[in-house]
Amino acid sequence: MKKAQSLRDLSKGMKVLLVEDEKRILEAYVELMSEFFEVDTATNGVEALNKIDTNNYEIIFTDINMPKMNGIELCELVKHNNPNQKVIVITAYSDKDNIIKLLELNVDKLLQKPVREDMFIYAVYDVVSAVYTQRKMENTLKFQEKALVESAKLAQMGEMLSMIAHQWRQPLTTISMVLNTVKVKIDLQKYSDNPSLLENDFIEAQEKAEESINYLSETIEDFRNFFKKDKTKKTFNIADSIRTCVGMIPLDNIEVKLDLQDHEIFSFKREFQQVIINIIANAKEQLSSIDMVKGVINITSSADDEKVIIEICDNGGGIPDYAIKPLFKPYFSTKGKNGTGLGLYMSKTIIDTHMNGLLTATNKNNGACFTIELPLKNKGNTPSNLTSFN
Numbered sequence: 001m002k003k004a005q006s007l008r009d010l011s012k013g014m015k016v017l018l019v020e021d022e023k024r025i026l027e028a029y030v031e032l033m034s035e036f037f038e039v040d041t042a043t044n045g046v047e048a049l050n051k052i053d054t055n056n057y058e059i060i061f062t063d064i065n066m067p068k069m070n071g072i073e074l075c076e077l078v079k080h081n082n083p084n085q086k087v088i089v090i091t092a093y094s095d096k097d098n099i100i101k102l103l104e105l106n107v108d109k110l111l112q113k114p115v116r117e118d119m120f121i122y123a124v125y126d127v128v129s130a131v132y133t134q135r136k137m138e139n140t141l142k143f144q145e146k147a148l149v150e151s152a153k154l155a156q157m158g159e160m161l162s163m164i165a166h167q168w169r170q171p172l173t174t175i176s177m178v179l180n181t182v183k184v185k186i187d188l189q190k191y192s193d194n195p196s197l198l199e200n201d202f203i204e205a206q207e208k209a210e211e212s213i214n215y216l217s218e219t220i221e222d223f224r225n226f227f228k229k230d231k232t233k234k235t236f237n238i239a240d241s242i243r244t245c246v247g248m249i250p251l252d253n254i255e256v257k258l259d260l261q262d263h264e265i266f267s268f269k270r271e272f273q274q275v276i277i278n279i280i281a282n283a284k285e286q287l288s289s290i291d292m293v294k295g296v297i298n299i300t301s302s303a304d305d306e307k308v309i310i311e312i313c314d315n316g317g318g319i320p321d322y323a324i325k326p327l328f329k330p331y332f333s334t335k336g337k338n339g340t341g342l343g344l345y346m347s348k349t350i351i352d353t354h355m356n357g358l359l360t361a362t363n364k365n366n367g368a369c370f371t372i373e374l375p376l377k378n379k380g381n382t383p384s385n386l387t388s389f390n
Ligand SMILES: Nc1ncnc2c1ncn2[C@@H]1O[C@H](COP(=O)(O)OP(=O)(O)OP(=O)(O)O)[C@@H](O)[C@H]1O
Pocket: 166, 278, 282, 283, 286, 314, 316, 318, 319, 320, 323, 327, 332, 333, 334, 335, 338, 339, 340, 341, 342, 343, 344, 345, 368
């Protein structure tokens, strides 16, 4: 019996429910079906429904005439609750009037009594192979879904690492610079006549390094929270925040002109500072890449009734035309190996999505000008919408 063997192969591990009220017949069917399936039994529709509720059966075999709830009512309920549940109805010649009704209910097969093994195998074969194919497809889908989730996670982690590396570059440069300055002075024996100067310079260097180290550790904390839904906002002063950022970036011989008004917002302070640092770092990189008389970065902040407006403008020649459109796209950079192209993408996400504001860029006065608009405290960014971060 080749067909029997191939049915056995397909039905491996499948569990079925057999619903039949006559004990003798039930036992005979169980003996036959056990060759192919793990068989559970019920002697009426009500008992069957209880079992279906708590078990997963690949196929339900049911008789029609039974006490309490007959096979047709059972089929109706089962197919209503789960149209994909495979149901095979065992019918007698006397059930012929019910056949139309059963076909309307979309039962998967009718099996005529008396049930012989060869008939049984032919009747259930199609149903079993349909279940088998569906299972295989579901497993493939589950596997693909898992693989997708994994690669999305990896991509997200990779992105996060690039962002951390990006945020760390500036403070690490500061630490190295302040320590080197002291070292060079020692090498040049600047302190030999005046040892107390060394102490002063060392304390000053240590304080600057400490500030950068704190920033490094806070950045890691911020990134740990970056992909989480909730994060606490706090009230902070825009002007103070900008001044701290300017103090953190070594600007060599570039002049930074500040014209800042004191305004408070209720939002994510550390992320705001990341944005300011990104924009200033870009301006600095642009100014150092061109030959010019004097690099200047103008930073202003003002407010209207609703929002704070911050402008950061440089005189570095502006954003090239071809870069305007993709400026805020992830990985867009004109700096080759020296840029990840994540700075402005991240900044736009922080301002527009996390902080409920708007970051835009234009060229003016022979330079690039970045504008940040953010709701003032109590104007759309109040403690009542703490959960708007997502
Ligand atoms: N002030 C500016 N002047 C001129 N071009 C700018 C200025 N700021 C940004 N750009 C352009 O926008 C591009 C994208 O900036 P973004 O900060 O996203 O990436 P990046 O600076 O190239 O690399 P990184 O991710 O390391 O910051 C830059 O490569 C540069 O071409």
